[in-house]
Amino acid sequence: MIAFIIRRLLATIPVMLVVAIFVFLMLRLTPSDPAAIIAGDNATAEQVADIRNKLGLNEPIVTQFFIWGSKILRGDLGESFFFKKTVAELISDRIEPTLSLSLFTILLAVMVAVPLGVLAAKRHGSIVDRMVMGFSVMGFSVPVFVIGYSLIYVFASELRWFPTTGYRRIHDGAGPWAYYLVLPTLTLSVVYIALIARMTRTSMLEVLSEDYVRTARAKGQIERKVLFRHALRNAAVPIVTVIGLGIALLIGGVVVTESVYSIPGLGRLTVEAVLARDFPVIQAVILMFSFVYVLINLLVDLVYSLLDPRIRY
Amino acid sequence: MAAPVLEVTNLTVAIAGGGDRANAIENVSLTVMPGEIVCVVGESGSGKSVTSQAVMALLPKGQLRISGGSIKLEGDELTTKSQPAMRAVRGKRAAMVFQEPMTALNPVERCGDQIAEVLEIHTDLDAKARRARVLDVMRSVHLPDPEQMAEAYPHQLSGGQRQRVMIAMALVLDPALLIADEPTTALDVTTQAQILKLIREMQVRRNTGVLFITHDFGVVSEIADRVVVMQRGRIVEQGTKAEILAAPREAYTQMLIAAVPSLVPPVRVPITSQVTLETIKLNKTYGGRSFFKPSGRVVKAATDVSFQIRRGETLGIVGESGSGKSTVARCIARLVDPTSGRIDLDDVDIARMSERKLRPYRRRVQIVFQDPYRSLNPRRSVGQSIIEGPMNFGLPHGEAIERARNLMGLVGLSPDALDRFPHQFSGGQRQRIAIARALAMEPVLLIGDEPVSALDVSVQAQVLQLLDSVRKKFDLAVLFITHDLRVAAQICDRIAVMQRGVVVETGPTANVFANPQHDYTRALFSAAPGQGFGHRIGAGKIDLVPAV
Amino acid sequence: MTSMWGSIRGGALAAGTVAAMAAGVTSAQAQKTLRVVMHSDLKIVDPIWTTAYIVRNHGYMVYDTLFAQDANGEIKPQMADTYTVSDDKLTHTITLRDGLLWHDGAPVTAEDCAASIKRWAARDSVGQKLMSFVETISASDAKTIVIKLKSPTGLVLIGLGKPSSNVPFMMPKRVAETDPNTQISDFTGSGPFVFNKDLWKPGDKTVYIKFDKYKPRSEPASGLAGGKVVKVDRVEWRAISDQQQIANALLSGEIDFVEQPKHDLIPLYKKDPNIVVKDYNPLGNQYVFRMNWTQKPFDNPKVRQAIFYAFNQKDFLEGVIGNPEFYKECKAMFICGTSLATEKGMEDKFTSNFAKARELLKEGGYDGTPIVLMQSTDLDVLTNLAPVGKSLLEKAGFKVDMQSMDWQTLVGRRVKKDAPSAGGWNAAFTSWVAADVTNPISAAFVNASCEKAAWGWPCDEALEKLRDEFARATEPAKQKEIAEAVQVRVSEVGTHVYLGQWYQPQVHRNTVTNFITAPAPVFWNVELK
């Protein structure tokens, strides 16, 4: 197992290398010039050139890449072009809200979606199934921000049950922290409930036609246990896959949700960094998200082996 | 006379929404007495499995439903029982063993727990008592080291062991009726023999009534007390084993029995023509490390395989699953690249040739695959499939069509059928088309990779005869891969027996069958069910019938 | 867990929960915190290095100035105790007040201030002009700053009392000696608030703590001048970018004050009796259309002049601001309501006289090549200018290629002198705080010094000569006369086209009182109930 983890971690190297090269080239080959932006409104051409020099943007691209790469390898993410802070500081400031929101969302989504999916599969073709599937397609189809605004309109603005915007850090108290996350979590989880419920249903339907489910019935097992003891565990691998995928996809929704609710998380940091052409921040954030994606994949693989004894590493 | 365990009367199962026919089975009546094994035998689509599922009330919901008749288990009517009431019957009074032990066992649960589950459902035993009963029943089905086996997951067991677990699970509560649905079909012949013996033993010891579903007359002759023959959802004929096998009354039964090849090979003249194919120390290993896949385990699929095939000769490679026989065939067809060794085709070594250089030689080796449903591109007409090869080698379209028409006639199909698509043909017809496609290339070597294994026994005989006749007509060298000793006995001039990638014995078919040298060969032959049963192919009872 | 849910449910029942909860948090700390949403997030913290208004506002929190403009537009001493000018008008002497301290406890010295003036002058346009008159700036003792001039100028006070970007903020010498082209990394000031670097979370909030040892002047606060008495413990700038969300937060009491509410939302605010809508910056702002002199077709004065005829101010003001309460058409370049305001040279312009514009285009030889008009899409008060402009330009016979981009891209692109097809540009809109453009020196767009001029690079010797004269003029009447000449010259050569004044009201909850009317939002004197 340990050997597997080490091997998998090693296997992330080429993936991360591709990510690094791609992101680096993408930033360097675009027409935008951070130096001009940094130099400000009334800067002269010499000032811009000077800043370019200081940022190392005049070096050949390959040199720039290696300088950056070797710093990354030493754990140095560099310093933001704009904020007078290191990238590591910026990220660590922003990580808590994003993590909280993502965690809440995944928890809620799994807790709601898996039972829904099982129910739909059990009542395949019934009105319940149709409703779950209908909700699921709707969940995919309504943009996150429309859901967000609707929720704010109803629950924050009209009913005044929840705050409209903002975020409270957990060390200011778990109560406010959770309270402020209710609406964003609901907003973001709709699409994941849709995704996971749908996958649960599909996977369950497939498993329910398997021979061992027939065997279980042939033993005289009651239907509930057939569903949960035999079917769900076997159906779990694709469900876990989609949850893992969901976590990876979450960041897209997080960007929008954080904008709608003014949550100072990584999603907004990225958008701001992109708008400001803050190369070190963009590179670091994208690299970090990619690494998280790879790690989640690894984690998902490990969970597979817990769920399915046939999978051994 | 004791009361029957199972009494099925005029059972009819309707297919929802119709289909080819309104009912999956119609007016089926049969009985199983205590301590009796009743074999239900029939080809695919005969309704034999539906009968067994109906008894257990396990018919697929919404697709099939009982529309008439009665099923009585120990005098207790089942068709009117609710599902909860049926749950009390299933597993306790009637149990079932399925065909595929890998998929019939829950892959994520330990074997012991799966057996114990039956006890959990139907008894009040505590965990300890359950455990004792589980080990007990596991011991009784001769599972080695039951303590360890109980902790194992299904995938850690061999196919035979898994089927023993299934049987243990079925028998743990001593049901009155055991339904075995093709329980040995997925197993190798040596394992099959052991399982059949086990079922016999358990059944005798516990006086269980067994309803045994099978398509294999060898198995029937081995195990049955009475035989029920089914065709297209109806019972054709039933009687004692002796009556049915020795003196079938109905033409269909007669045909079925006649189509079973004999295990006794006919006498064949040794062939001494020139050597078409010679393999020398052919090796194929799979896996191994690479940069992207650092964990590869090395599997030796074929080791030092050497043999010759002469013009007009059929060499059979027999062996159980995993013996490497298909790997050898695929190496020779260059569908996989051999790891080392020579493949001399008319004295040219094609083993390591690049794809470009190989191209002219491709046409000389053609292959017919096992699965008739997958060996033709479903989106292309039969004609397009046949002419593709010749046209690849420059034959003009018109001539290629002409050749295809001739070949269609030769394989017993109407030349006008060239425009049709594969789905419009039956399995046997598709194998004929596949043979025509191979012949269109004018090969010198024809490889048959289990070409009749997926076919019903009646069709199988026809295809075998066709293969034999084209061998003669075109003076082909034929490499015939099979796991079926009966088929091998009838069609091969010489056979090579493979075990775990190694050829353990080669020789003229008659010699090998009569006087096997290697231990494995002997074990293999003695395991074949129904030793004395069967007929010679081409013994005159069946003719090639143009089927279109 | 139980208590958490309990509190949420309980809160859900009571109206105005959020305010209650927030109040709970603050009262626990027994502090008065003013929660503010500024027009943007604070990312850069060097007010000398950038002209960004948010950084200027940050500067007013953290730093102090030698002089400051009061409510009547007059320059008053702030850190300065006394200010004397020698009879030959060449030696200016400033002494510092007693008891001024840096946030780290060290006393403010004249050396600190001299270094700060030099750094500011290296970046600021007025400062640069001023430095062309200056011989030396030095500290004669710990409290006395001496500025020696080569020739007399009125720019010393105009510069040191400059109310808006760049404001000559005073910094400790060690900070002020930072290269003007590099951002500072030490944020010690002597202003009424201390910048808490640890609590600064770009994208979330910026926190200022009251500086207990600040010595305010004794006179009452007036404009940016007077006593900077801090009456709250803490000011938090919250970063919320979405105007709808800002509105929600203010209405529900999560925040107290909004610097730049969207004009379209003012009716929403006005409906709520707890909200005060008021403009604390009476001069307002001025919209500007800037042409690129270095590229066809705006290298031709006729074509530039055509714009004055094609445009009318109302369409722009109405298109962006909408509510006439918050805009004013004004043909005076140096802002209506100031001493230099005049309509001279502009009488027949801003009338959307398309026929006249077409005629001028023809004379100017415009060949129909589309002009690249840059539109910034992420600044509310600018976004709508370009579509309106495009519509008017097309009616005047221009072909327009409107290219949309975010503000940062626009800022990056507008300094490029390349051909429009190669990543350059022809025209763009922007807005100035009126206080920045009230005279020909500080109005950066009147600078016509070719290469050295601001983006657009107008090049006109006559104009430069006028500006020079203005810098030397010390009499108001003379200054007015020169300013009129400048405006007439601009109407002829077309350095830029100004599009009227608009006002940015602030909104706050009625618990906030005594907010100061000034060209920049400042948070001393504010009381929080």
Next chain:
Amino acid sequence: MSVEPNIAASSSPLTAVPAARRQQSSMARAFRNPSVLIGGLVIVIMVALGAAAPWLGTINPTEPHTSGRNKLPGSEVTVRDDDGKPVKIAYRLGSDNLGRDVYSRVLYGARISIFVGITVAIISVIAGMIIGLFSGYIRWLDPIVMRIMDGLMAIPAILLAIALVSLFRAGIGAVILAITIPEIPRVVRLVRSVVLSVREEPYVEAAITTGTPMLKLLWRHVLPNTIAPMIVQGTFICASAILVEAILSFLGIGIPPETPTWGNVMAAGKDVFYLFPHNIFYPGVMLALTVLAVNMLGDGLRDTLDPKLAKRV
């Protein structure tokens, strides 16, 4: 495992129906599926609305009317045309903050949104298909291509899109490119998995032994198997592209705001949502309906064309 013999012996009468028969009539059956019918119908209506926009009583959707800003639905204003003559404008669905007619913008918006969706779907499917076919078939190419695809997949799609759009000049081309690039690796993986399974099919091996050259082989025997999953995948990509386009516009980094797209109409209206909800409501409904329809179409097609696809998200 020992499954060699008796493939056909898995003996329910229903499974005996040859797989190929289903394939032949699948297109015809697809059009009888209610999801396909309803989804298709809505899409046809949307396309028709977009195409017929000029004849449906619309006015120039980009022309500002500064005196008609932020009008509620049903308002009428009088503006002056180029020659100074008064003209009446009826804002059926209200106007935005530049006095542009929301009704016209929403109808014209259908054009852009659907165009973006379909274009992204076609480009990513075709590009993914070509890469996937060769990657799946040519063994030495596969690991290289897949590492690159893994790297691309690891970058969160929406961040990649945000970065690409804002770094290049904003425009419809950049948006399409930015949405397409993250979709390609997903298509490649799908195609590749189909290729890997199809290349094991005996009829493909038969074609190899009859000497069929690679390109012909891919074209004749492999490619057709990817068509059904690609049509299904294409519809899902189309739906997600329409959503992502709206999200990008919403974040203010999409197609230039002047261009009438549903996302742009919503972005223009999001700040005044409370006072003038029509800005979000009408385009939001149109967007959700369209995406819903495309998703329903995809679901229906998948159920009829490629039931196995449900497993892969």
